Each structure stands twice: as C-alpha cells, then as structure tokens.
Amino acid sequence: MNLSLYLLIASALGPCLLTFTVGYFSTSLVSTYHEHLPIAVREAFKTYFIPSKFSDSSNSDLRIIKWNTYLSELDDGDAVEKNSSEDIKKKISTKNAKQLASGSQQVLVDLQDLDTVFLDSEKAVESGFLTFVKKLGIFDAFMYECHRAIYNEGVRCMGYAGSETISLYTWPKLGVLSMNVLCNRSDPWSSIVPLASEVFGASMTSNKPSLLWSLKQRNTSKLTWMAYSPSSSSMSGDTNSIGSVEVSSDTDGVHFKPASASRSVVKDDVRQQNYDQIYFEALVHPIMFSHDAPKSVAIIGKGTGATLREVLKHKTVEKVVIVGTDDETLQVNKKLYTQHSDCSTLEGVAPYCYDDARVELISDETALEWLLGDDDDDSDTTPDDLFDVIIFEKSNSLWSLPEDTESIFDSISDMLSANGVLVVPHDDLGSSNAHTIFDILAGVGFEAIHRYEEFIHLDRLSFIACFNNIETRALWFTSAAELHVRMQRNLIRTTLNEVPIMYWFDEATMMAYQLPSRSVDDDFCNQPQKPFMCDEGHGFDPEVPNAPISSFAVGISRIPGAGRGIFFQTDVPKGTFIAADESVYDILFYPSTTSIVNDMIDYLDSSEFLHYSSLFYTYLFGYGFAFEYFGKAGYLVDTGILTFINHGCNGTGVMGEGEPLITTEMTAHLERMPAELENYGTETHVYNPFIDRNNMRIITAGDKTLYDIKAGSELVDNYLRYLHEGNWKSGVLDYRAQCIASGKGVVTGYEERKSSSSASNEEFHFHPPKEPRL
C-alpha cells in the first residue's frame, strides 16, 4: 500500500480527524493535486474540480502559502535546533502574510522519521501534546482528550481552548506525527511550526528528518468548498450522505473528511469527528441483541458498509435488505471506506460485505418510497416479509419530515415481526420536538422505547431503540453474564476462530446503555406537564418520614391460617415510608432466571421436585412479588422480615403508593383488570426515562402507609397490585380462596405438606431422568 493510500485509510478511520494530510511527503502533489485523489473520487466528482488552481489569477485568495520542506534542505540531523521562526518567516512572502492577517488560520504540520516507540506511546504523545499547548500559551483554558486509535496503531489527541483547536495523530509504523491547528493568530507560522519541531523533533531518528507544513486561511468560501454534502437529506434520494470530499485550492489539494454517520460535516473551521467503529457498534449491537435470534434485518441509509458488517457478525442473520443506496455509491464507498465493507475476517461471510449472498440491495426506490410503499399490498405480506430488526443509519432527514414522521413509523412498525425491534439514531434530542417524537413512536404502537447514548470526546451520540413487543425488553435488560453467553452463541467467529470481534461493544457497555442518562431524565421531567411519577423527585424525599425496620416485629398473623405476619411496634402516621432503609435490599430474579426455575419445575417429577426445589420454589413464588418492568415477569424477594407481610382481605391493606386501591379480591371483575390498576405499574409506560432510572428504588422501596397506624396493628398489603393481565384471573381467585379459607397460599401449602411428609416419614427416592439431559 502506498503512503498516500495508507494515510487515506488511517485518516478515514481516525476518531477525530480534522483534516486529512494526504501526500505531505509527496512533492509531486505540488504540481497537480487532483491526480492524487483516489480514482473513485476523481471519477465521481471530476465535474466539480477547479480546472487549475493557478490559472485563476484574479482569485488571489486561492494562492497558496507554500508548504515548506526547509528541514530536509538542511545538511544534517541537528536541523531541528536550527529551526527558528525567522527561518520560517523568510519562506513566506509579505504579500501572503498580509492575506493571512485576518480570519482564522489552519496550520498543518507533519513530522516524519520520528521514533516509533514514542509515537506508539499514549502517555508520551499526550505529554508532548500538553507541552506543546503549554508553550503555545493556551493551556489554562484547554480541554483535551488523548486516546489510542481504534482501528489503527497510533495515538490521537484533540483539544481546544476558545476558538483554537489542536489535533494530533501519530502513525508509529510510518514514523509520522501530524498536527492540525485551527487558530486566530496573525502569525501562526512563527509560533506553531517551530514549536512543533522543538517539542516533537527531539524524537526524530533519521539523519534527514522531515518537517512539512502548510498554512491556509479558512472561513473563506473561495478557498475551500464542498463537492459533496453529507448534511443534506439522505431520504430524498438525490444526494449522497456517505461522506464529504473537500477540494481546496491549496498545494496539498484535497482534504478528506470522512463523515461519521451521525454528524454532518462542518465546513471550513472543521471540527470533524469520525467515530466510525464506536458509532456503528453502538448502533447495531444493542438492537441486534434485543432480539433473541434476528433472522431478517433491514438497513436504511447510504452507509459505507460498516452497519452491514456489524449486522453480519450475527450468525442468526439470514437476510439483510439494504434500502436507500445504489451501486454507484457503493463503488465509491468501497474505495473511500475500504475497511467499512471489509468482511474478510469474518468466517463464512463474503470478503466484500455487500457480496454476501444474504444481502439484497433495493436501489430502484428511495428509502422513503420503500417505507411508505403501497398500502394496498398489505394483504400480501407474509411473516417472511417482516423484519426482526430495522436499523436507520442516520436520522437527520427522517426527523426533518414532520408531516411524514408518523406515517413512516406506522409503516415501520407494520414491517416488523411480532418481536421486531427498531433503532433510530437521533442527534438532536435536546430540541423542542424531541418529546413529540416519543409520543409518535408510542402512538404507532411501540410498546417500549429506550433511549441510549454514547459519548465520544465531548460529543453525544443518541439512539432510540423501539420494541414492538414489550416482552422483548427483557433482552434489553439482560444481565452482563447472560449477554456474554448470548454473544458467544450469536456472534460468528473470525477466520482465526476468535470471539469477540467487537472493538467497543461488550457486556459492560450494554449495561451502560440500559438506563438513560440523568440529562435525558431531567429533560423528560422538565416538560410543562409533568409526566407520570416525575414529581417523585430523585431518591427519597427527605421531607417524607421513614418508619425504620426496627419499628416492625414478626408475630402470628391475626388472619386465620396465614401463618406469620408483621406488626407495627409504634404509632406511624399516614404517608410514612415503610422501612425504606431495608426494603431496597431485595433479591432480584431476572425474568430469564424465573423462566428457568419454571422449566425446572416442569422437568422434575413430583418427588424430585419436593426434594430439590420445593423450598426454593416456595421462597421465590411464595415470598417474591412479580414485576414486569423487564418485559416478562421477574421477581423480587424481601430479604428481611418485610417478606412476612400478608394480604389484607376485603381492602384492609394499609400500604401502597398514592391512594388506596378501591378494588378488592371480592369485588374484582375476573376478566378485566380495573382501570385504577392499569396505570399502576411502572412497566405500563412506553417511554419514561424517569421510571427507567428510578424503577428499582420505586419498586422495592416506594411504599408508604396509607393511613395513620396505631402500634400493634398488623401491616397488611393489597396483593392485587402485584397482579398483571396474564395472571389476573387466577391471582384474584387464589386470594379470594385464601380470604374465605377455602384455599391455601403457596407458603401455607408448603408448610402443611412438609409437616405431613415428615410425619409419615416419607423417604425420597431418586428417579433416573426420563430423557437424557443434554
């Protein structure tokens, strides 16, 4: 690979590339810049090229400030020290200096033949970066970040102070360090270039080290222009949003600004971020793992191939439909973003991802046409036509079509399978229309919506994950260990038989995505009409008194046949928290754990069950209270004496959240949950970041006394509030039976069985398994 191409790729993948420094070491660029463009770009954009940068003499702004090879012209290796600002100034004509006296400047410096070890050390480069900034005199207000390059070797540093932005990249194998400084100085060359050689030149290794630099005036539309804008609509089908190529008239000719899929590229004083790998992993994997075994996936956008590559890492995938791009775009992308569509390291996938037999390209329709389709065909839709996962690569254009947004999402929701999931990036969720978006998504029938974010440098990437069926949400809230198992199971191997093949996404990353950030929560709750529960505030309200666990004692319940019960030891006023100090320590059984326990009960025959599992079963289902916030029923069990709270028959329960329930087990309609319970659980809220962030506290420790209570009273609850639609009828009948003493609860039943079996001294006999256990 030649140097230019290497740098092109390296830069395209660098996380915070500001300007591409192609060909700084290639003197041939001085003469004809455009011949050094990659062929694909030349072909695609040749009509845009300025015929000759030198021919237009009337346009004096276009004159170059000549890039300088002064170091290599010097005799020997100690050139760095001789490198005074006077040397540099001499190289710049007064005329050119005047041109640069106003406006912002961009100084590009490349140093070659630096020490590889130095260039590969994050610590050393960071320290050099900071020394440079200190000497430049802007350290006080400087914010920065240094990190290793994700794809490539080397280190990336980026920082700013006021309007000055400094970025630095190293390519250790090439011995190259590149700096890019955007500033507002009248004499940037005299401060920046000598300083770069002073700070970093010390690590030069060769006898003829090179320092190349160029200086440009920015903010002048004549100087640079975009051939190709990624910020325009990707849905309209008339522009391409995969990246941008900026052609400047300077000597080095062309700057590539690889567009991240979430950000539009800013012209001129660019602060271009390229998050590639992080972005695409954050976009794809959380949603792919929110489906148990995604088979059919649709990708909407004009991406570079990286979304497809990430999708193809999931071995359950049988079909990927790509909408909104075309062959021509793909050809350009293949050249510009070679690694993005490179699936050669993925076992069993075509080397060029788009060649994979599972990929179907829809290029005769725009994304919008495809999505809105012709409704008349709905009757022909078979389950095979539905998608398990739909991924929008970008969102800008989507949200900018307010009149269509609802019908688009309605259509998407219809295109999804029963457990289908959708992810849409959204980088403007702070805007006023953000809340409307969630209303629209809930309105078209998504049962659960989660917003998650990724932070790169100082920028926030925001994504919305939508679930057609709330049960799928259990996969969103999977534990790290469960996800680890699923990753091992669902991800394909690399050609080296390795897993994982992620650079960024992993189990712990997913844990961070599960709950929205505090700012999302605040933004949500700051709506003029406060959404459900937002008035609860964060954490326990210090104004609300708490009856600590020491205020309660265990005794024999006053309810006949109920066994133990809990009693107040002191008077407790209405509205007091019930042992908030201890109730937060519940044991959590995930829905998946609960379902394994149920499978185990089915699997064991009755004597095995009695021997192995009935105590545990009783503990879980007799003492646990179900909650469905995770989509499917999980259980929480109080670890202390609060677990002995009984059900108060005939509406005698004295604890709860808000108002007492009117419905009792005797008055309840068996086929229908009462309206007062419909909105009772936190899980019924499709999108509520406040609940997401506070739910465990709310579920475990939100209960208060509903009345003024006298010492000696029994603390009883209304168990109806733990029922849900799925078990409403059986639950009501169960409590009814207990209340009229015609039936026994799980705990009483267990204790009676236990005492009668020990009375008859029944022995346990192990039965060999009926079927081999696999």
Ligand SMILES: C[S@@+](CC[C@H](N)C(=O)[O-])C[C@H]1O[C@@H](n2cnc3c(N)ncnc32)[C@H](O)[C@@H]1O
């Ligand atoms: C969470 S436990 C309560 C503590 C239990 N009483 C004990 O002694 O361990 C729930 C069990 O208590 C019993 N129970 C609770 N409320 C009852 C009631 N109102 N009538 C009869 N039994 C009740 C049932 O056996 C039920 O399975």
